[in-house]
Amino acid sequence: MKIKKNIATSENGFIFNPATGDSFSGNAIATDIIGAMKNGDSEAVIKQSILDKYEVTPEQLNRDWDDWIIQLKEANLLEFE
Amino acid sequence: MTADRYANLCIGITGLNANDNPGPGIAVIRALRAGLGDGIRIIGLSYESMEPGIYMHELVNKTYQIPYPTAGTAALLERLAYINEQEKLDLIIPNFDSELYNFIRISAQLQQMGIRTFLPSHEQLALREKVNLSDFGKQHGFNVPADRKLFRIDELKKAKDDLSFPLMIKGKFYEAYVAYTMDQAIKAFHQLSATWGYPVIAQQHIKGTEINIAALGDGNGGNISIIPMRKLYITDKGKAWAGVTIEDPKLIALANQFAKATNWRGGYELEVMRDADDNLFILEINPRFPAWIYLTAAAGQNQPETLVKMAFGETPGPMNEYQVGKLFIRYSWDHVVDIADFQQISARGEL
Numbered sequence: 001m002k003i004k005k006n007i008a009t010s011e012n013g014f015i016f017n018p019a020t021g022d023s024f025s026g027n028a029i030a031t032d033i034i035g036a037m038k039n040g041d042s043e044a045v046i047k048q049s050i051l052d053k054y055e056v057t058p059e060q061l062n063r064d065w066d067d068w069i070i071q072l073k074e075a076n077l078l079e080f081e
Numbered sequence: 082m083t084a085d086r087y088a089n090l091c092i093g094i095t096g097l098n099a100n101d102n103p104g105p106g107i108a109v110i111r112a113l114r115a116g117l118g119d120g121i122r123i124i125g126l127s128y129e130s131m132e133p134g135i136y137m138h139e140l141v142n143k144t145y146q147i148p149y150p151t152a153g154t155a156a157l158l159e160r161l162a163y164i165n166e167q168e169k170l171d172l173i174i175p176n177f178d179s180e181l182y183n184f185i186r187i188s189a190q191l192q193q194m195g196i197r198t199f200l201p202s203h204e205q206l207a208l209r210e211k212v213n214l215s216d217f218g219k220q221h222g223f224n225v226p227a228d229r230k231l232f233r234i235d236e237l238k239k240a241k242d243d244l245s246f247p248l249m250i251k252g253k254f255y256e257a258y259v260a261y262t263m264d265q266a267i268k269a270f271h272q273l274s275a276t277w278g279y280p281v282i283a284q285q286h287i288k289g290t291e292i293n294i295a296a297l298g299d300g301n302g303g304n305i306s307i308i309p310m311r312k313l314y315i316t317d318k319g320k321a322w323a324g325v326t327i328e329d330p331k332l333i334a335l336a337n338q339f340a341k342a343t344n345w346r347g348g349y350e351l352e353v354m355r356d357a358d359d360n361l362f363i364l365e366i367n368p369r370f371p372a373w374i375y376l377t378a379a380a381g382q383n384q385p386e387t388l389v390k391m392a393f394g395e396t397p398g399p400m401n402e403y404q405v406g407k408l409f410i411r412y413s414w415d416h417v418v419d420i421a422d423f424q425q426i427s428a429r430g431e432l
Contacts, residue, residue, distance in 0.1 A: 021292075021325045
């Protein structure tokens with residue numbers, strides 16, 4: 001699953017979908033993850049990076065990741081291959 | 082043709098009512114000054130003494146009142162002949178739906194007087210009227226909400242049975258209300274029929290995201306400019322008080338489909354609703370620039386400026402680039418003027 005290519009993000013966590021005009025505010029970790037997804041990093045790589053950086057168990061991270069993907073889908077920010 | 086040719090034009094503009102249901106005139110003037118410079122002379126053409134643009138002397142050099150559309154073309158032509166004697170107009174850009182019929186009708190006489198226009202035909206004007214929109218959609222393959230034309234109050238019940246609540250109850254020319262109950266629908270019907278006459282239109286309510294598209298048709302089936310805008314803040318009258326330019330090939334394709342179907346000549350606006358399944362419904366087609374037209378200039382495609390050049394015979398190629406994410410936020414401002422100005426426009430019809 002990839003973030004749509006044309007999604008604009010800024011360092012302060014602002015996310016703008018130019019196709020719909022929707023905009024969102026993300027926190028620091030959301031900004032990092034979206035940046036990584038835009039770079040084409042795989043889910044596994046992103047998860048490992050989070051595990052390295054934050055105190056979180058893999059189980060909790062997987063649950064949060066599923067929730068994250070649902071939010072991205074609802075926000076129409078994902079591109080389906 | 083050089084840019085200098087346009088630097089000292091005298092242009093008549095209507096739609097100076099920059100209020101909470103704004104006419105496009107002030108935005109058109111702003112775009113013209115941005116594109117053609119401050120050497121142009123803007124002649125405001127007003128209907129009422131309280132149109133704010135009359136008093137905005139930094140944008141409008143002089144204003145003349147003109148007769149209401151119901152006075153007919155002879156009265157309009159007579160008044161414009163007088164104004165032309167004073168001002169030597171090069172061009173007029175009308176900005177109200179309700180005045181377009183008359184301006185189109187006298188466009189040949191205006192041309193003889195040396196006044197250019199760049200307008201659609203009467204046929205083009207008619208096919209997008211609210212009462213014809215549904216048929217137009219069926220004929221050309223556009224998604225248009227189902228509607229019923231109402232000439233009597235008792236026809237509301239059948240419209241409700243066919244389309245179910247909520248319904249959009251729309252005036253023949255302007256205004257629309259959402260009705261969730263029969264009481265609301267009846268109230269809207271009476272209000273709109275008293276103001277705008279018959280028929281009143283009951284339209285299926287489509288839930289979704291409101292998008293407007295400002296475009297400039299070349300009269301040969303193509304568009305010179307297309308700018309889609311997502312409404313971000315909507316007033317209780319349904320007007321965009323803030324919006325942002327967006328990029329979606331489906332919206333560009335929709336405007337191109339419209340231009341191809343109609344050979345539209347001049348500025349126009351598609352009011353579009355995108356539903357949850359990404360279907361695009363055309364809710365209305367306005368036969369002139371919208372009140373947010375300055376955003377087209379700010380985003381890199383100055384549609385009013387380009388229309389002027391097309392009126393003078395230029396044939397520009399399509400403009401394909403614009404800035405996505407360009408935002409406008411409208412604001413209100415208490416403009417203070419001397420009572421003498423109000424007296425002058427009220428008593429003499431000129432300021």
